[in-house]
Amino acid sequence: MPLNEITAAAQPSVSSAVKRSVRSSPLQRWNKGKYLLLLFLPTLLYYLMFKYAPMFGLMISFKNYNLFKGIWASDWVGLKYYRLFLNNPDSFLLIKNTFLLGLYKLVFGFPAPIVLAILMNEVKNAFFKRFVQTVSYLPHFISNVVVAGMVILFLSPSSGVVNHMLQAFGLDPINFMVKPDLFRPVYVLSEIWQHVGWETIIYLAALTSIDPQLYEASEMDGAGRWKKIVHVTLPGITPAIVILLILNVGHVLDIGFEKVFLLYNPAVYETADIISTYVYRTGIGQGNYSYATAIDLFTGIVSLVFIYSANWISRKVGDTSLW
Amino acid sequence: MRKGLPIFIAAGMIVTTFAGCSSKGDDRAAATPTPGGEGATAVKEQTFTFLDNSHPSWPYNKDALVWKLFKEKTGVTLDVQVPSGKIEDALSVTVASGNLPDLMFTLSKGLADKYGQQGALVNILDYAKDMPNFKKWMSEHPTETQNALSSDGKMYLFPNQGIGETNRMNWMYREDVFKKLGLSEPQTWDDLYASLKKIKEAYPKSYPLSFRSGLQYIRNFAPAFQTGHDMYYSFEQKTWRYGPVEDNYKKLIEYLNKFYKEGLIPPDFLSVDTKVWQDLMSTDRAFVTVDYIGRIDFFNSALRKDNPAFNLAFMATPAGWSGGPRKNAYTQYVEAGFMVSSTSKKIKDVMKFFDFFYTEEGRNLVSWGKEGTTYQTVNGKKQFIEKYADVADLRKKTGLSTDGAYILFDYDAHLSLSSPELQTAYKQAPQYDSEQQPRPAFTPEEMEILSTVGDTITKKRDENITKFILGERSLDEWPKYVEEMKKLGLDKITEIYKTAHDRSQKAQQK
Numbered sequence: 054m055p056l057n058e059i060t061a062a063a064q065p066s067v068s069s070a071v072k073r074s075v076r077s078s079p080l081q082r083w084n085k086g087k088y089l090l091l092l093f094l095p096t097l098l099y100y101l102m103f104k105y106a107p108m109f110g111l112m113i114s115f116k117n118y119n120l121f122k123g124i125w126a127s128d129w130v131g132l133k134y135y136r137l138f139l140n141n142p143d144s145f146l147l148i149k150n151t152f153l154l155g156l157y158k159l160v161f162g163f164p165a166p167i168v169l170a171i172l173m174n175e176v177k178n179a180f181f182k183r184f185v186q187t188v189s190y191l192p193h194f195i196s197n198v199v200v201a202g203m204v205i206l207f208l209s210p211s212s213g214v215v216n217h218m219l220q221a222f223g224l225d226p227i228n229f230m231v232k233p234d235l236f237r238p239v240y241v242l243s244e245i246w247q248h249v250g251w252e253t254i255i256y257l258a259a260l261t262s263i264d265p266q267l268y269e270a271s272e273m274d275g276a277g278r279w280k281k282i283v284h285v286t287l288p289g290i291t292p293a294i295v296i297l298l299i300l301n302v303g304h305v306l307d308i309g310f311e312k313v314f315l316l317y318n319p320a321v322y323e324t325a326d327i328i329s330t331y332v333y334r335t336g337i338g339q340g341n342y343s344y345a346t347a348i349d350l351f352t353g354i355v356s357l358v359f360i361y362s363a364n365w366i367s368r369k370v371g372d373t374s375l376w
Numbered sequence: 377m378r379k380g381l382p383i384f385i386a387a388g389m390i391v392t393t394f395a396g397c398s399s400k401g402d403d404r405a406a407a408t409p410t411p412g413g414e415g416a417t418a419v420k421e422q423t424f425t426f427l428d429n430s431h432p433s434w435p436y437n438k439d440a441l442v443w444k445l446f447k448e449k450t451g452v453t454l455d456v457q458v459p460s461g462k463i464e465d466a467l468s469v470t471v472a473s474g475n476l477p478d479l480m481f482t483l484s485k486g487l488a489d490k491y492g493q494q495g496a497l498v499n500i501l502d503y504a505k506d507m508p509n510f511k512k513w514m515s516e517h518p519t520e521t522q523n524a525l526s527s528d529g530k531m532y533l534f535p536n537q538g539i540g541e542t543n544r545m546n547w548m549y550r551e552d553v554f555k556k557l558g559l560s561e562p563q564t565w566d567d568l569y570a571s572l573k574k575i576k577e578a579y580p581k582s583y584p585l586s587f588r589s590g591l592q593y594i595r596n597f598a599p600a601f602q603t604g605h606d607m608y609y610s611f612e613q614k615t616w617r618y619g620p621v622e623d624n625y626k627k628l629i630e631y632l633n634k635f636y637k638e639g640l641i642p643p644d645f646l647s648v649d650t651k652v653w654q655d656l657m658s659t660d661r662a663f664v665t666v667d668y669i670g671r672i673d674f675f676n677s678a679l680r681k682d683n684p685a686f687n688l689a690f691m692a693t694p695a696g697w698s699g700g701p702r703k704n705a706y707t708q709y710v711e712a713g714f715m716v717s718s719t720s721k722k723i724k725d726v727m728k729f730f731d732f733f734y735t736e737e738g739r740n741l742v743s744w745g746k747e748g749t750t751y752q753t754v755n756g757k758k759q760f761i762e763k764y765a766d767v768a769d770l771r772k773k774t775g776l777s778t779d780g781a782y783i784l785f786d787y788d789a790h791l792s793l794s795s796p797e798l799q800t801a802y803k804q805a806p807q808y809d810s811e812q813q814p815r816p817a818f819t820p821e822e823m824e825i826l827s828t829v830g831d832t833i834t835k836k837r838d839e840n841i842t843k844f845i846l847g848e849r850s851l852d853e854w855p856k857y858v859e860e861m862k863k864l865g866l867d868k869i870t871e872i873y874k875t876a877h878d879r880s881q882k883a884q885q886k
Contacts, residue, residue, distance in 0.1 A: 119494045119495070120468060120471040120472045120491065120494055120496070121471050121472075121474070121491060121494040121495045121496035122494065122495065123472070123474065137824075137828055141828060141832060142832055142864065143832055143835070205644075205647050209644050209647075210643040210644055211583075211642060211643055211644060228643055228644065228846075230644065230646070230647055231644075231646060231842070231846055231848075318590060318646040318647060318842070319590065319591060319646065319835070319838030319839050319841070319842040320646060320839070320842040320843065320846060320848070322835055322838070322839045323839065326835065331831075334831055334835075335827045335828060335831045339486075339823065339827040340464070340468060340486075340487060340490055341823075341824070341827055342468075344824075344827075344828075
């Protein structure tokens, strides 16, 4: 998590101070930064091994990949697999579903932990605060398989808790899992329930770095609770919010395959079938790795465009950005 | 989970090349091939490496008796590795690493054909001349032989026979409840509907007909309506047809829609998994079902403890209409089997080893074990010495009929452990068998179309059929749905099936 970036962003004076110092030779810089670089080495190795090296495997999306012969010996087929995907009558729907599901998750799921963190920050009773925090991040440790099972069970039209409540209010039971227009809300809400507590942690960390004197000063000026949140707390965690927002925008198309796969059924394909479930059915399921990789790279490029635009916008609008 | 699975596999490959990957030292001395003398009794001690599947219910056990029996008879020790995850993933990583064990096990023939055509596997037919028993078996079983061929006319996995009976599926009903309510066995789907309604009246909280896995079991209903749930071969018309756009199929869907509306099937039948289904069946909330025939014993032996009257019995397949076919889908086959790596240094020896399993002696060994140790012959009938609770118990205790331990199989071994009811069911069931569907092998190009266009068609079928059943789409729109399906490229798919079928027919005549 880019905590270091956040602190760096919060203290622009440090980086500019470095820039203003006298130009030193590369060797001097190397000597100065030796130990820092050593600290960085494991990270570098990790990225080289697990992020950059596999990129060479992206080649298979332009080849008819023969597992046994290996990547080099497989025949080139150009853009065949990209064409195959874009010619699929469903490809637009898949991209749309993926994008919308991701967008909903961002629009509703992103503010949730911020609100929760601020609310927790207002709680004075330390025990209660701890308790709420623990309870709210517990679901993060439940596996997707179990969560999906719980969702289906709770929403079951015959025995689900939710429908029992609806009936108690004299309403008709709803068959949630077969209504295409309810799939996204169900998915997003379960997603929020699962991860909201976990995501508050970083905001709570950012909140601790706000200078208490600011609160005192604003109180002197006659700010109430609400005003303090608006004028001290929120600006204090704005850098963290912006950085996380940019990172999240890049993940819009990166929806976890597992949960959708566990929750969907043929009745809700029109809203629930997303790129990754499609790749699973046609690529991985059938051992069609070239095709799966082509779709993957395509998605990756779209994500890159997103994150780039988000960064560009935030640079124009605010003063925090990733680069 | 990231979505970059293919990349992940690539990463795995790269890491393994870094790490040198070999968990087992390359101490494979090239075995000197021995001339394949028939009926040679002198066994040569040797070891084959083997990537095997491990079934969750009866996992691979190194010390299982069956492996000792193998060694005793053939001199072969199988040095088994089991995957940490799914066998399919393990196979792809293994093939990609280029470091292949002598033998590999697959659960699907499609994978064997794929890797075979990529050059990773031995064409077994090339060695048929060294395998007298296998050759003889092939000439006696042309259908099984043909079903094991790949689209290029080669054979990349050893065909099996006999164990498929374990996958037999049919209708079952709560005979005690039917009797109590004065209902008789339904002969047609109309009878079935009437019976289900009666049961629903008596047990308002129940969903009398329940089955697992959503739409999957429609394939079991379809033959009674003279149709199929997918592409099927019509033996009468000698053509391939797509079931889900036929009028007969619509009749079936009309019934299911009616059942759904009146609460005769669970409202959430799409998400009824095995566990939910078992709950329904064992708590008097479902009384008619379709599943593996062995479920008769599974439920009866568990539930008679509390309810001695409980009797889940075999039910004759109801006909789709009066005078219609009373047929079940043909599910009693297993595609799984052994593949031999093309890189193996011991191919000749491996083939000799497998030839043994196509003898009567080999069949007996994998089915019953060893006389005096696991089974005895009483009045000319074989029976197991130990009292195993069921087949799963036998598998766990001896390793017999677990993955990688069967080829030709004598199903009587399993039947000997069944209750009298199940044995009766097995006697009755075959008269409701539909003819075994041909399973043509596809070329990689055809597979590509099937997995893209075919997937779209299947998806649209599932989506629409679901909506028809749930009443979200009116059945009046059926013709429109058929049009939509045709637009997606049904003809293309039908053509592929025809081509592949003709190809395999020609291969057979050779």
